[in-house]
Amino acid sequence: MPNIVVVGAQWGDEGKGKVVDVITPHVNVVVRYQGGNNAGHTVVVGREKYVLHSIPSGILHPGCRCVVGCGVVVDPGSLIEEMESLVQRGVTLDGNLFISKNAHLIMPYHPALDRASEAKLGKRRIGTTGKGVGPAYVDKAARVGIRMADLLNEALFREKLELNVAQKNRLLREIYDAQTFTVEEILNQYLRYAGWLAPYITDTALLLSKWIDSGYSVLFEGAQGTMLDIDHGTYPYITSSSTTAGGAATGTGVPPTRLHGVLGVSKAYATRVGGGPFPTEMQGAIAEHIRGRGNEYGATTGRPRRCGWFDGIVARYAVRVNGLDTVALTKLDVLDQCETVKVCVGYRYRGDVLTEFPEDETVMAEAVPVYEELSGWLAPTGGFQLEAELPAKARQYLARLEELTGVPLCLISTGPQRAETILVEDSPLTRWFPSVRSSLP
Numbered sequence: 001m002p003n004i005v006v007v008g009a010q011w012g013d014e015g016k017g018k019v020v021d022v023i024t025p026h027v028n029v030v031v032r033y034q035g036g037n038n039a040g041h042t043v044v045v046g047r048e049k050y051v052l053h054s055i056p057s058g059i060l061h062p063g064c065r066c067v068v069g070c071g072v073v074v075d076p077g078s079l080i081e082e083m084e085s086l087v088q089r090g091v092t093l094d095g096n097l098f099i100s101k102n103a104h105l106i107m108p109y110h111p112a113l114d115r116a117s118e119a120k121l122g123k124r125r126i127g128t129t130g131k132g133v134g135p136a137y138v139d140k141a142a143r144v145g146i147r148m149a150d151l152l153n154e155a156l157f158r159e160k161l162e163l164n165v166a167q168k169n170r171l172l173r174e175i176y177d178a179q180t181f182t183v184e185e186i187l188n189q190y191l192r193y194a195g196w197l198a199p200y201i202t203d204t205a206l207l208l209s210k211w212i213d214s215g216y217s218v219l220f221e222g223a224q225g226t227m228l229d230i231d232h233g234t235y236p237y238i239t240s241s242s243t244t245a246g247g248a249a250t251g252t253g254v255p256p257t258r259l260h261g262v263l264g265v266s267k268a269y270a271t272r273v274g275g276g277p278f279p280t281e282m283q284g285a286i287a288e289h290i291r292g293r294g295n296e297y298g299a300t301t302g303r304p305r306r307c308g309w310f311d312g313i314v315a316r317y318a319v320r321v322n323g324l325d326t327v328a329l330t331k332l333d334v335l336d337q338c339e340t341v342k343v344c345v346g347y348r349y350r351g352d353v354l355t356e357f358p359e360d361e362t363v364m365a366e367a368v369p370v371y372e373e374l375s376g377w378l379a380p381t382g383g384f385q386l387e388a389e390l391p392a393k394a395r396q397y398l399a400r401l402e403e404l405t406g407v408p409l410c411l412i413s414t415g416p417q418r419a420e421t422i423l424v425e426d427s428p429l430t431r432w433f434p435s436v437r438s439s440l441p
């Protein structure tokens with residue numbers, strides 16, 4: 001049974017949730033491998049709306065086991081809120097939710113440091129979600145982080161907490177002139193969390209290994225997107241985790257040799273939240289139009305997203321660094337009323353035209369996109385079941401994107417509903433999961 005990684009091929013918010021929802025009925029396990037509650041997606045099941053930040057959306061499919069891997073940073077308060085809301089609505093967590101002992105905790109001083117650091121950075125600020133994700137990964141790398149397993153050992157937890165609170169209070173007071181924390185307050189709060197979470201904390205790497213041995217199929221659900229990867233993204237305007245496919249191995253303990261394929265998710269245009277280079281960013285009326293039609297506001301922070309044209313350089317780079325086998329393209333319908341659609345095929349930089357993503361941040365910041373302009377289709381794309389039924393100009397657009405990325409499309413989404421999905425008949429996705437068609441109306 002295949003173990004497949006789903007990653008964002010742009011700057012996050014590509015619509016991975018919908019793609020994961022289509023695949024989930026055909027796997028036994030869904031795993032989150034990086035990020036924290038900076039991610040967020042809204043899942044609508046019938047009349048119920050669920051907003052999930054840390055728990056894989058697979059939890060809404062009865063019988064699907066969900067794992068929060070060691071690469072994730074967990075805010076236990078936010079996680080428990082999510083769990084309570086699921087339980088109240090009849091979702092069974094026991095036997096379905098497993099949290100890695102090695103996942104690091106987001107502590108109350110992390111969001112405080114996140115906000116204080118952003119304020120200090122001024123015009124170089126990242127535009128973070130303010131959830132403390134970056135500072136939690138800082139502690140992980142600095143080897144002073146506190147992990148899920150520590151919650152189960154009060155003496156060890158207290159010792160690590162005392163060390164951290166002393167250190168962070170100094171930082172908060174002396175560098176940032178911000179409010180400080182007391183050990184007792186955090187200890188009491190986190191011991192209450194420990195009582196709630198203890199039954200779910202386990203050695204998830206071992207569990208995953210046994211499940212894979214027994215023939216289970218695992219879906220690795222990436223959060224954020226390729227261009228926000230700590231190593232491969234537009235550093236320093238990135239999130240602090242490995243959002244690319246390699247993170248699926250390190251963030252779960254499942255070795256790369258047991259992964260069978262990678263599916264990238266990309267919008268038919270592009271968006272980005274927060275600061276950092278975004279060469280194809282649109283301005284003015286067209287940006288407003290796309291933001292409105294695409295409802296481009298952050299699921300976690302509600303911030304308006306920056307909107308841009310499809311960037312073929314970024315797409316090809318995402319194929320390369322993730323080893324994408326195929327791409328699911330979302331939100332094609334958002335472009336339905338555009339008279340022309342632009343696709344970036346190169347970056348002009350000081351007299352040269354670059355056709356590969358420049359890893360140098362100063363080059364990326366000055367890159368001016370070279371566009372190809374295609375004629376818009378000015379017709380609805382929603383509701384079709386077959387690619388052949390789409391307007392001819394929309395098909396030409398898709399063909400050009402396929403040509404630019406060099407990998408086949410496997411799915412085209414033309415709206416939020418399941419019925420608004422076109423499954424490409426013969427693609428890596430249908431080969432991995434031959435019964436995937438049955439998840440669509």
Ligand code: IMP
Nearest residue numbers: 012038039127128129130238239273274
């Ligand atoms: P952080 O992850 O909160 O540290 O934020 C770092 C950068 O990643 C900021 O530009 C955020 O807007 C961006 N970011 C974090 N999570 C998401 C996401 O789920 N979607 C899109 N952008 C995100």
